[in-house]
Each structure stands twice: as structure tokens, then as C-alpha cells.
Amino acid sequence: MYKPSKEEFKAEMKRKGWTRPQLAERWGKSETWISKIAGNDERDQHWNDALAGLPKNKSEL
DSSP states (O other): OOOOOHHHHHHHHHHTTOOHHHHHHHHTOOHHHHHHHHTOTTOOHHHHHHHHHOOOOGGGO
């Protein structure tokens, strides 16, 4: 099961080219909510799955 640490979660967001504001808009959450999700090692598994399935951010290419 994919369960990244908070550091790994943030690194994967960055690797895929997403910022917190962009991800908040895509997922329909606030930037604060994204920060809480990313910083919580005990986040619900569906957030880990969402990160795993997140495509590269085309606006960053």
C-alpha cells in the first residue's frame, strides 16, 4: 500500500509539478486543507491514492 511520509508526499507533489494552490484548485479544497493533508503522516489512504494517480502538471511543462 502506498503510504508516503509527509516529506515524500510534498516531494512527489513537487516532482509532478504541482503547487499547493494548484492542487487545492484541482481537488476542490483550500490551500490550508492541502497543507494539512500533506503534513499528516496519518492522512486517509484516499489522499495517498489521489497523489499516486495525479498526472504531471501540464502548466509546468
